[in-house]
Amino acid sequence: MKKLSKILVILLTLSLILSACGGGSSSDSGEKVLKIAVGCSLTGTGAKAGTAFEEATKMAFEDIDYKIGDYAIELITVDLTDDPEKGALALEQAIVKDGAQVAMQGWFTTIAMSTMDVAAKYQIPYLFNYGAGQALDEKWETDPEKYSYYIGKMYPTTDFIAMEYRDLFDAAFASGQLTGEKTIAVYGEDTDWGHSLGDNLVRYFSEAGYEVVYNEYFAAGTTDMYAILAKIQSSGANIVAGTINTPASAAAFLKQAREVGLESQIVCHSLNENADWYELCGDAAEGVYDQLPGYIDERGAEFEDRWMERMGYAASVACESVAYDCALCTIQMLQDCYEMYGVLDSETIYKFGCEEVQTGNWIFDNSIMQAAYRWESGRLSPVVGEDAFYYPLGQVQNGEFVTVWPESRAVTNAIF
Structure with a gap:
């Protein structure tokens, strides 16, 4: 009997270890959950843009009822502030304490530079950051393998x-x-x-x-x-x-x-x-x-109407609309990743990002602002052109x- 009890304890311990180390997550009801850290600078000089990124992301995920395949999506809002050190610590806490398996969004280049190291440290894919400065691309190019967890920057170099x-x-x-x-x-x-x-x-x-x-x-x-x-x-x-x-x-x-x-x-x-x-x-x-910046079809005006109704002020085509587009891009990638692998976790999202997004095999052509977002090997920033980002x-x-x-x-x- 004692031997059986020891075996049960060992099995239970192994189960807990595997669930903690695995890329997946589940709710108390046993439902599969994907936890996404949403980078928003809610305090500091970028606070208004941060609120825009938070709310626009929620709008996009509300449209799919926070569901991709058989996964429930849980958004974890991360205040990246306007301080690189504080921003990095906030993302680290979202990963370690809150269990974020993937990250998305972001506004400041300086913050993106610091969170790039956090993503590499914890091997968490960071999707479609909007930090536009050249320094971000230059840092990525110093060690493309290490920084390969940073996937699909949304804005080209200057x-x-x-x-x-x-x-x-x-x-x-x-x-x-x-x-x-x-x-x-x-x-x-x-x-x-x-x-x-x-x-x-x-x-x-x-x-x-x-x-x-x-x-x-x-x-x-x-x-x-x-x-x-x-x-x-x-x-x-x-x-x-x-x-x-x-x-x-x-x-x-x-x-x-x-x-x-x-x-x-x-x-x-x-x-x-x-x-x-x-x-x-x-x-x-x-x-x-x-x-x-501008819209490519009537969905842009529809978004602006929804934003006004939700927030009580007009959306900027260069901020709120951009944030919504980033969220749409993330959702499409996650849906296609799920369709390919049947699993959504850090490992499969990273694999899809490296093998499909950053190689140019995958194109996001459902944007409300651009003809298409696409990337190419050896570059973090998107391709520029009147048939792409322009x-x-x-x-x-x-x-x-x-x-x-x-x-x-x-x-x-x-x-x-």
Whole structure:
């Protein structure tokens, strides 16, 4: 009898060990559960975007009743903050304490850099982060095998953005619409994202024969821009280009630029990520350029209506809609992974990510914003092109962003 009891204890212990070590999870009722950590910066400078990512993700999973195959989906909201160390600790807790088997979403490049190490440490696939800075791709390229748990970055590197702006102004100079010296002042927030775009603006405009007469960065959240603008104005730059993610900072930059009489062509990339950009900036935004995300069909308008009803404020096509698209992409991948393997856990999701997503075998073509998301071997960022990921450039005219570049998509001419 004692021998039988010992055997039962051993079997029970082994069962507990296997259930703890296995990729799968189950509820108290025995139902299969997939636990997904949703990275949202709910505190700090990205709090509004973080809320957008959390709610948009919930909306997408509500549409499938939190169910994929015979798995119930449990979302674990992770406040990644705007601090890389705190963000990494928050994700680690979601994995170790809450049992997250896979992670998704994210906004800041700096946070993505730190959570990339957490994903590698615990061998947890991290899907479709939106961190856009070049530094994220560069880190991934230092050890593609180690960082292979980071799968399918949703936003390309900033070189394509810089080249778009360069091409716009090159065409304006060539046609005589823009005259004077080919000079540019490059500014931005002192973040990985700010430097990523700034560095590429310097690179591609310099290669095209422009003189960079100013190139400085300021702390995120800065609202007193007068000293910065005085330097830019004294530089005599014909073009002023950079990015500001903090809405209050972007509004301060543009309003104070008008106050001091800056007459340069202004690129304020990321301005329209905040749906309230016009309420914040008013006429100070007139003539400003930014990339202009848009919808590919009527589902975009349907999403905006649902968002307004749910949240009580308008969705931004560059934030809330992007977050929803990321969630749709994640759901489609998980559904296809389940169809292929019949199992959803860290191991099968990682395998599908490496062998199907990152090789280009798998394409997400049900986006509300892009013709398709697809990736290719040796690159973390998605393929760019008018048949893949592509955003045209817009300019604020009469209080609204309108598409002005490239010519194939322009609805009106830019005003220089």
